[in-house]
Amino acid sequence: MLSHLADLFAQRQFIRFWLARLAGTIANQMLMVAVAWHMYDITSSPWDLGLVGLFQFVPALVMTLPAGHVADRVHRGRIFAACMFTQAVMALLLLAATHEHFATRGLILGISVVLGVCRAFQMPAQQALTPQLVPRELLPRAIALSSSGMEAAIIGGPALGGVLYVTGADTVYATCMALLLVAGVLALFVRYAHQRATGAATWNTFFAGLGFVWRHKLILGATSLDLFAVLLGGATALLPIYARDILHTGPVGLGLLRAAPAVGALCMSLVLVRWPLERHVGPKLMGAVGVFGLATVVFGLSEHFMLSLLALAVTGAADNVSVVTRSTLVQLETPDEMRGRVSAVNSIFIGASNQLGEFESGATAELMGPVGSVMFGGMGTLLVAAIWFRLFPTLARRDHMVEQASKTARVA
Template sequence: MDDAITNRNDPYASLRFREFKFFLVIRFALIFALAMQFAIIEWKVYILTNDPLNLGLIGLAEFVPAFCLALFAGNIVDKKEKRGMVLKCIFGYLFIGTGLFFLTWDYVMASVPKNMVLGLIYFLVFCGGIVRAFTSPSNFTLLSVLVPRELYANATTWSTSAWQIGAIAGPALGGLCIAWLGVHWSMLLVLGFVLVALFCILQISPKPIYYKEIGETVKQRLTSGLRFVWKTKVLLNAMTLDMFAVLFGGSVAMITIYANDILHVGPQGFGMMRAAPAVGSFVILFTLAYKPIVTRPGIKLLASVFGFGLCIIVFGLSKNFVLSLAALFMSGILDGVSVIIRQTILQLKTPDDMRGRVSSVSSIFVGSSNELGSFESGVAAKLMGTVTSVVFGGCMTLGVVITTYIISPAMRKLELKP
């Protein structure tokens, strides 16, 4: 680790560590590539089927393995060297991206029956869910050994912001690239970003393992993360709040339908709507780096998720393209605030030897709810109609925030101290 002066009041303190800067590029490039890939596949599947339920099935295909393997993956990550685990995950994504690149080739599309192409796409997305079960805890634990503990809040702000920007900017560029390059060549760009992540992880040295063997049974090791989160009510409440907000506020999965059938703005408008939350996340990156959240973080977490729900309702009801962009922009800002606070809670409250297992529990609560939220949105759109389903999701998000505020005094009184 670099011989850097650790000053918690310096907004760039964690950036003074060379390996952490490479880690940030990995976080951005990998999630950018995967989110872009997901958006491109959503577009392709919808064009092939014209059915919102098939969009939901994409999310379900990734959710099932990520959910089922989460506890197992966390246990493995805690026992293994973290840089090596991230490297293996990147190789997995290279394999999946290459498969999707060939599946979207016009020659393959013309030679292979449509149902077989769809089946292979879902299979590769399923494989992506397997890899993702290991990626989240590997990244989470790697961050903790790249900077000193007193800089966890600062490092988490940068890391989460890089993730947020990549997660929303990736689909935005995906929409634009579909219009400019077509689906097939857009997938090649995805592979390019995964290769950037591969280069950066090779610049980070192997790290020590903090796992302590204390004679636990396999069942005890696999469930220890769940038991820790259950006992640590602040963690439990933060994860539950974010899980339901993502589950019911998953309007992003319906942007494809809004662009095509409601606002009639085509792939260019699709890209702009995907980009709007990314711009919001970019704004919050610099705001929270210079003015970190140190007072009443619990109340601010609740307020940001409540505001996110309101943005989803406005987006769902809007028939005006500019208003839709504004709602998505604000949703990016508010979602960024909530994710940064939750990740800081997770870093500060988790013991070093349990980071993989606790992060895996977080991925069950929050990470997998992105895909489950996409499935829920697809099913709800099929049953209620697109607009009604999005508005319903926003209203449910508001209800979850109000309930959490009432039943969780620990969240209202939360303080974040190293």
């Protein structure tokens, strides 16, 4: 293990990009905590918390396929840097709005739209870039190590955001802006052998990523399983309600609750760096989704802060199995010339499970209350795991992680 890690850290471009993603992820997580708490302070409405997620998801959904096409034709490091700089401008706008007292529900929703567009371009670029910065044989561990770093950022970001929010939202927004600028500058200096596309853009090339995923049923099953599990089981949008009204804590408690899934995910990703998933991949994936659903039910019923933290940590650990499995399969089995488009499809699944899941949580909370909403989602996740076991038998019975990795897929 130590030799593999030493080889990874010797990849200077990979480490530079890893640091850029680390700074950007910390800023993103802090920004989400501040925006969610800020919105709930302004409106005290679960519906509006859900709208924050919806207003990020819809533009991300619309722009992701074009973003994937761009990621296969433009330098991916520069795309990532542009996304960081744009988000820094949004943090500056929130800082000014807070300081000058013109922060409103409409402004926050408008900024959510811009953040959604940024992430539409950011996700395919960063996913497709990593395989070009390390040798192929190091890629599975590089993905697990990247996940470890990002989960550590997701742990520190919300906690730091909650602590800083106590001193004022403007402090959080200023810190986010600085970190995003650092991430953008680091990404500008990432170098790799970029091959500029020479073929004409057509409708066939535009939708090639969708066709690739559809033809590879194992990848389709893994990504769609993750989508529906997190879509139904995610309770992130309701954490401000749980923090204030059920668990009776404040912004610091909210930050800890948001960080708890990342604690579990970090622990699991470190396990996967040491012991990568090599055998019985399908059964382990299905079992992880079941654990995710059960832990969500426990969180929904809990009225004790420590038990709630533990349940959320378990959901994060289970979800990380799906994340690393999906990412490794997609990157190893996709040719480089269309990794951006395939990563864009993968981003749609991720975005739907996160942003649309926040809207689903807010909407169902309006109908059945926050506890009922989380319970409904957890039981729905268990049902999805059972259905997917029958719909995708090749995924359920998958043994080796990279059985087909040596067979390069062809572009249709």
